[in-house]
Amino acid sequence: MTTGQRIAAKRRELDLSQEGLGEALGVSRQSIYKWESDSSLPDVDKLVALSRLFHVSVGWLLGVEEDQEEHISNDLSPAQLKLVEEILSRYQQSSQLTAEQQERVSELVEQKVRESRSPRHRRLRYGAACLALLLVLLAGRSLFARLKELDRQYTDLANSVGNITYSVNSQIGSITSRVEEILKSQNSLVADYATNIQSADLASNTVTFSVRVVPKTYTEGLEILLHADTGDGLVDVPAVPGPGQEFSGQITCPLTDSITLSAVLVDQGTRQTQLLGNYSSLYGSSLPAVGISLLESALLNIPRGEDGLFHVRENYGFLTGLSASVSAVNEDIGQSQVKQVQLGLFRNRALLFWLEPCSRPDNHHGFEKAEQWFHLPSVELDLQEGDELVFAALVTDQYGRQIVTPSLPASRVEGDEITWFSTSFDFPSEPDGWGLAG
Structure with missing residues (x-):
């Protein structure tokens, strides 16, 4: 799964268009398209902004980590460890603790510092939480306000350490330009x-x-x-x-x-x-960048029925990016216009059926960016374990050139349920990769 595919998957999870994500980050839609097509990588500050918006780590965006959960590096330098000790020391000196309680706090500080230096070091904020709990037991409710301040100091320190990690990891992004x-x-x-x-x-x-x-x-x-x-x-x-x-x-x-x-x-x-x-990505960028919205949720958490079939309920979705007024991603190449677009449901990259175009449903208000709505009828699917399902748009321009754009995330049959697949498939953009050649 490339960096561009990860960005596209997370953007669609938030139901954001490329333009909407660009507005949130202060960049153009063309920049978002380049990132998602892997023709360029975001700058360091944009990687950090993406990680915070998507609640994932920069390392996951760059493909060097598989865990999507945002985390903070625990590999603290000596200078950072010293800063931790200084914060705890200042708190200890300012708090109304007895000599015996201060000695126990000091022991705890030394223990946490040793743990952070060992191979089995733990999260910095976890150590802060443990320390806060111990101090509550020692000093009582009168120290609650001080504990909140200490937690804030730890949060600030943790964020600083996290920013250092972001800076180091995101240097990978500069390799492409060099x-x-x-x-x-x-x-x-x-x-x-x-x-x-x-x-x-x-x-x-x-x-x-x-x-x-x-x-x-x-x-x-x-x-x-x-x-x-x-x-x-x-x-x-x-x-x-x-x-x-x-x-x-x-x-x-x-x-x-x-x-x-x-x-x-x-x-x-x-x-x-x-x-x-x-x-x-020169060919892909010369065709309109079509986006698929709302339909992915129609294939989430569907159980196998007593008849052995999967019953997909009626739904609606729409496409964006069909407008000829959108500027070209690569000005030297230019961009063609959409002559025809078809939206289908595919199993294992083979067409199951095409969806019918329709007008906006009465119960779907807003969605000003929707350019073409499609109707998904209620269907019964006979699927096997491991079958992959995805909606994909076949775009044909005025010159007869074609490209296939799939929706993300895709779905897969796992056991007796259709669920979203956590790892993106390596979908081809050529029609013959979907059995649509000719």
């Missing part, structure tokens, strides 16, 4: 290079890149081929030599969601290939 820089610094074949999107022709579903390459070692007769791997095929064109031992050219290839550009250096029959750059 890939090109790292490649240049470690490159053994070229001294410099650059790749840029020159233009795109959505009618023919092609994209053109401009490429510049300066070989690190130049010999007379050196040739350079520009190479594009689209996942569906390979394209090669010769680069043109220019002044300063620079080679340049343009290469046009099919527009897909995974394009790798390379330079092939041919010198006296020897061929060496140098990676220049990777482009992801």
Whole structure:
């Protein structure tokens, strides 16, 4: 499950559109789309904001932790441990405790500090709660106000430690933006290079890149081929030599969601290939980003009936993102318009049936962002253990290009119940991955 899929899943759990999430974070809908399509990662401050909004850890968003529950790191540095001791010391000195009670508090402080340094350290706030309970027993109700203040101090300290953890974990997000820089610094074949999107022709579903390459070692007769791997095929064109031992050219290839550009250096029959750059999600970002709302809950906690079937009740849902007025996610590529959209229920990526378009139901008020409503009739499903269920929209643009957008979270049969599946499926965006090709 990628970072983008995790963000999309949590956004839909809150019934937020991409635009709504963007407004909550102070970013554009295009930024949300890039995050969810994994074409870019949020900055550090946005990762922290997402984690707080979704009540999960930054580590879970980045895929380095599986536990979704928000937590605070217990790996305290010596300086942080010293701060804990100072807070407790200040409280102990200011409280109205007897000498014997102060000695017992000191013993408890030392015990908690030792535990935090050991492999079996516990949560800082748990230690604060234990200390608060002991002090209540020792000092009585007269110290209740002081205990609340101590708990606040612990909360502030815990938040500070948590922010440190967020900062460390979220540094992972900066790796993506540094890939090109790292490649240049470690490159053994070229001294410099650059790749840029020159233009795109959505009618023919092609994209053109401009490429510049300066070989690190130049010999007379050196040739350079520009190479594009689209996942569906390979394209090669010769680069043109220019002044300063620079080679340049343009290469046009099919527009897909995974394009790798390379330079092939041919010198006296020897061929060496140098990676220049990777482009992801270009095809997907050139089609409207359609969102599915309200229908996911129709497949939650449905028990198997006495007849062995699952009885799904009538429901309604809607799509967003169909408007042609939405600006393109990638301005160099552009974005097409929706010509046709179909919404279906799929089992194991095979179509069960298409939902019928309808007008807004009378009992569904609000939902101003809904652009097309669909009706889910009551149905009886004969399902087996492990069957996967998901709603998915098949979008066709004015050029006949298609993409499939599934809803999240998906559902699965577990025992005698349909329930949401906690781990997102790796759904394909190509229609043939859903048995819809042609």
